[in-house]
Amino acid sequence: MSEANGKRRVVIVGGGFAGLGCAQRLAEHEDVGVTLIDRNNYHQFQPLLYQVATSLLAPSDVANSLRAVFPDQRNVDVKLAEISEVDTTNRTVSTTDGERWTGDALVLAGGSQPNFFHTPGAAEHAFPLYSLDNATRLRSRILGLLEAVDRNPELMRLGALNFVIVGGGPTGVEVAGALADMINVTVPAEYRNLDAKAARICLVDLGDALLKAFSDKAHGYVARVLDERGVEVHLRTGVNEVASGHAVLSDGTVIPTHCVVWGGGITAAPVAADCGLAQGRGGRVDVQPDLTLPGSERVYVVGDIANIPGPEETVLPQLGSVALQSGQWAAENILADFKGEERKEFAYRDKGIMAMIGRKAAIAEVGKNHHEVHGQLAHVAWLGVHAALMTGMRSKLEAVIDWSWDRFTKTGGPQVLDRGEFAEIDWEDDPVVTSSESAPTSSA
Numbered sequence: 001m002s003e004a005n006g007k008r009r010v011v012i013v014g015g016g017f018a019g020l021g022c023a024q025r026l027a028e029h030e031d032v033g034v035t036l037i038d039r040n041n042y043h044q045f046q047p048l049l050y051q052v053a054t055s056l057l058a059p060s061d062v063a064n065s066l067r068a069v070f071p072d073q074r075n076v077d078v079k080l081a082e083i084s085e086v087d088t089t090n091r092t093v094s095t096t097d098g099e100r101w102t103g104d105a106l107v108l109a110g111g112s113q114p115n116f117f118h119t120p121g122a123a124e125h126a127f128p129l130y131s132l133d134n135a136t137r138l139r140s141r142i143l144g145l146l147e148a149v150d151r152n153p154e155l156m157r158l159g160a161l162n163f164v165i166v167g168g169g170p171t172g173v174e175v176a177g178a179l180a181d182m183i184n185v186t187v188p189a190e191y192r193n194l195d196a197k198a199a200r201i202c203l204v205d206l207g208d209a210l211l212k213a214f215s216d217k218a219h220g221y222v223a224r225v226l227d228e229r230g231v232e233v234h235l236r237t238g239v240n241e242v243a244s245g246h247a248v249l250s251d252g253t254v255i256p257t258h259c260v261v262w263g264g265g266i267t268a269a270p271v272a273a274d275c276g277l278a279q280g281r282g283g284r285v286d287v288q289p290d291l292t293l294p295g296s297e298r299v300y301v302v303g304d305i306a307n308i309p310g311p312e313e314t315v316l317p318q319l320g321s322v323a324l325q326s327g328q329w330a331a332e333n334i335l336a337d338f339k340g341e342e343r344k345e346f347a348y349r350d351k352g353i354m355a356m357i358g359r360k361a362a363i364a365e366v367g368k369n370h371h372e373v374h375g376q377l378a379h380v381a382w383l384g385v386h387a388a389l390m391t392g393m394r395s396k397l398e399a400v401i402d403w404s405w406d407r408f409t410k411t412g413g414p415q416v417l418d419r420g421e422f423a424e425i426d427w428e429d430d431p432v433v434t435s436s437e438s439a440p441t442s443s444a
């Protein structure tokens, strides 16, 4: 099947790392038409969302218009739409408005969404960090709390400056470190009447170490850096409940708080379940080693939404590098399909992993042997790699200016409280907090 002009069409759902990687590779081939569909008109750079939430970067630094990614490629057509149905037999997707697109090949790259693991109150009261919308909501909540305490220090008693971060993976650690820098450096410089030392940042994780994917030496390093910056780490501890004015930990501790950040896990984007795709581990869609959906012709599933087979019967982790490479690989297999050639099994090139802990502190495992670097050198490597991965020269330049500003000044970056609804807090006395105030672990 091909279009009247002889072009083959590829429909891609999702303009994240995976969908964009696929579209960019296909865009090089003028005899292929690409329809790239996303519910947002921009690509969001998830690894830097925490820097928007903590006022280090502006939203425009981490989001780039999808149309601007393809300024000269007339064979790429970007559509702003929410996909609600997928017909894998006919490679057709339908939007919530009833529009339909059919391709000679279909690529599903819908990414992931937060998983609250049925924790009571988490979906209603916690702040996840998986989209630009999430990041600006959290930024307004943090700034709203600072402004409220600046006006009325009495609110400290109700946990106004207690922050609970759920999840000791990269998202949780990066948020905790950046928030600690904000509280230790920016807040004393800008909120002169506020007792920043009374703020609490609690990082909670069920496991026995933070940043599990790194070495034992790295675990010691991250624990030491966070401790020096005043972050309380609660390991082997879960969160049993999140309410509007407190969080309850699995050991019974009640922490008065109006800001619980959720970095506790992800599951596949709703498009997987809503569209009836068979879901495997983590709610993700199991794919074959060549990234196709079993039993469907020329339907590919890539990036976070897919369980992609890795070495020794594992599945590959949900990382930007896996998403980007799987999207690019799917493009190559689609081109092979069109030429009647054989598809190849996906071979992931693991270039290492990195995590930022805060100012001048990061961990990087790089190279074939995963050589581990800590501290300032890793910090510089992290900045370089992330700047290089960002789409758009303007975003890269703006991010570098904001990072330099942060490096050499004490004042914060773009501290914009633009979503007032998330700064409106119900300060009524919380009966759970009031009744637990005598417990040593619950004081603000």
Ligand SMILES: Cc1cc2nc3c(=O)[nH]c(=O)nc-3n(C[C@H](O)[C@H](O)[C@H](O)COP(=O)(O)OP(=O)(O)OC[C@H]3O[C@@H](n4cnc5c(N)ncnc54)[C@H](O)[C@@H]3O)c2cc1C
Pocket: 013, 014, 015, 016, 017, 018, 019, 020, 037, 038, 039, 040, 042, 043, 044, 045, 046, 047, 048, 049, 050, 081, 082, 083, 084, 109, 110, 111, 112, 129, 130, 170, 171, 269, 270, 271, 302, 303, 304, 305, 318, 319, 320, 321, 323, 324, 354
């Ligand atoms: C806070 C955070 C920090 C991270 N840090 C790192 C890091 O340091 N290093 C690293 O390698 N990885 C990191 N990751 C993981 C990495 O960002 C993801 O693995 C990667 O973004 C996945 O890419 P993707 O294209 O599969 O999905 P996404 O980037 O999530 O893109 C999916 C796209 O699909 C669109 N979409 C979804 N459903 C629909 C629908 N029904 N209709 C239309 N459009 C739809 C979404 O709008 C989105 O644009 C981080 C992730 C998060 C959340």
